[in-house]
Amino acid sequence: MSGNPKAGMKLCISCGMPMEKPEDYPSGDRSKDYCVHCARPDGSLQSYEERAAGMAAFIVRTQGLDEEAALSTAKAMMSRLPAWKGRT
Amino acid sequence: MSDQSKTTARNRESQKLETRRRIIDAAIRVFSRDGILASATAEVAKEAGLSHGSVFAHFGTQESLISAVIEDFGESLARRLHELVASGAGTREVLGAHLRAIGEREDFYASLVVEAPLLPAGARDSLVAIQSSICFHLSPAVAAETRARKIRPMPLYLLFNTWIGLVHHYLANRALFAPGASVVERRGEELLDHFMYLISKGGRG
Numbered sequence: 001m002s003g004n005p006k007a008g009m010k011l012c013i014s015c016g017m018p019m020e021k022p023e024d025y026p027s028g029d030r031s032k033d034y035c036v037h038c039a040r041p042d043g044s045l046q047s048y049e050e051r052a053a054g055m056a057a058f059i060v061r062t063q064g065l066d067e068e069a070a071l072s073t074a075k076a077m078m079s080r081l082p083a084w085k086g087r088t
Numbered sequence: 089m090s091d092q093s094k095t096t097a098r099n100r101e102s103q104k105l106e107t108r109r110r111i112i113d114a115a116i117r118v119f120s121r122d123g124i125l126a127s128a129t130a131e132v133a134k135e136a137g138l139s140h141g142s143v144f145a146h147f148g149t150q151e152s153l154i155s156a157v158i159e160d161f162g163e164s165l166a167r168r169l170h171e172l173v174a175s176g177a178g179t180r181e182v183l184g185a186h187l188r189a190i191g192e193r194e195d196f197y198a199s200l201v202v203e204a205p206l207l208p209a210g211a212r213d214s215l216v217a218i219q220s221s222i223c224f225h226l227s228p229a230v231a232a233e234t235r236a237r238k239i240r241p242m243p244l245y246l247l248f249n250t251w252i253g254l255v256h257h258y259l260a261n262r263a264l265f266a267p268g269a270s271v272v273e274r275r276g277e278e279l280l281d282h283f284m285y286l287i288s289k290g291g292r293g
Contacts, residue, residue, distance in 0.1 A: 009167075016163070016217075017224070018170045059216060062223035064245030076213040077220075080159060 014038035014051060014083040034083065048087055052078060108146050110136050115157045120195035124154060124203050155210040161196060162214040165189050166221035179229045179239065180284055183251060186222050187280065190255070191272035198259040198271075223248060239287050251283055 010019045012035035019035050022028040026039035034045050037054075046054065055074035059065050065073065078084040114136035118127045129150050133143045147153035172185035190197050200207075204215055223244070230247060233239040239247075258279065262271035 016166070018167060021175070055220075058223070059220060060245075062227060062244050062248055063216065063219055064243070064249055065216070073213050073216045076210070077217050 012038055012081075014045060014078075014081060015055065016077075016081055038083075045083065048078070048084055051084070104146075107138070107142065111138065111143055111146055111153070112157055112160050115153060116161060116196055119157060119199060120193075124158075124199050125206060129153060151208050155208050155214075158200065158207070158211045158214045161193070161200070162218045165193060165197070165218055168192065169221055169225070173225045177225065177229060179226065179233055179287075180280065182222070182225045182229050183280055183283065185225075187255070187272050187276045190259070191270055191276065194259070194262075194270050194272055198262055201256045202260050219248070219252065237289055240289050242287070247287060250286070254279055254283060 010033070011017065012019055012033070014034045015038050017024070017035045017037065019025060022030065024035050025032050026034070026036050026043040029043065032039070032043075038046055038051055040046055040050075052071060052074050055077065056067065056070040059070040059074060060067055063070075075087070079087055111132065115127070115132045118132050118135050122131070129143050129147075130140050132153070133140045136143070143153070147156060168189045169185055172188055173182055177185070200211070200215065204212055226248060227244060230239060230244060234241050258265050258271050258275055265271050266274040
């Protein structure tokens with residue numbers, strides 16, 4: 001078992017999602033380091049607060065966590081990712 | 089900095105990462121065998137073929153080693169799941185891939201499920217992160233099959249938590265459900281059949 005990504009597989013710097021297909025990137029732009037889900041409609045990276053709120057909403061919808069608990073978990077998850085390292 | 093000292097610094101950094109990797113891989117083996125909290129860092133050092141001091145140089149406390157190992161494990165499980173799920177996969181395929189990814193790491197995952205409430209908060213966050221990566225694939229599959237009236241409409245979190253409750257119960261009690269064997273291998277298909285039956289409209293999925 002290895003934590004190293006498969007050769008050529010890029011991980012989104014903002015949420016950690018593996019990005020393989022053109023549709024994983026904002027407007028299919030493979031030069032971006034973040035995925036389509038972390039981008040604003042204009043293709044720029046969402047702010048820390050926007051991303052945390054989006055991730056928390058996903059956790060509430062899919063796992064049913066309490067909203068506050070989901071937000072603090074989302075921020076803890078984000079603090080490990082390159083785009084948000086050290087933020088809380 | 090001269091070119092030579094830059095190269096030396098780079099080598100030192102890559103050696104550091106390599107040792108860190110070696111410690112994490114050793115810890116995964118030891119934790120899978122002996123449980124997470126019951127494992128001594130000295131045992132991890134022995135498994136990695138390193139001195140106890142070297143493990144502490146990389147991970148100052150047992151807690152930081154445990155958090156790093158669980159985080160690494162969560163990432164590798166999420167990545168494997170992503171590899172196993174074909175794009176456009178249905179609900180049954182996604183859940184089947186979930187079981188397969190767990191099955192490949194069953195000893196460690198079962199320890200994580202059993203010990204999670206006692207582990208550092210970071211471990212709990214890692215479990216939520218693992219579940220999020222499954223839900224990422226599950227969500228569109230369930231939505232499409234609900235629209236096609238194959239799955240009964242229900243909140244996604246209840247559907248997902250019912251699945252997790254079932255799978256985690258079998259993993260936590262695997263000594264009863266599959267003594268000395270892989271519970272995923274032995275009972276996984278039955279659980280999958282039953283779950284699809286529960287959520288499907290009009291009979292077996």
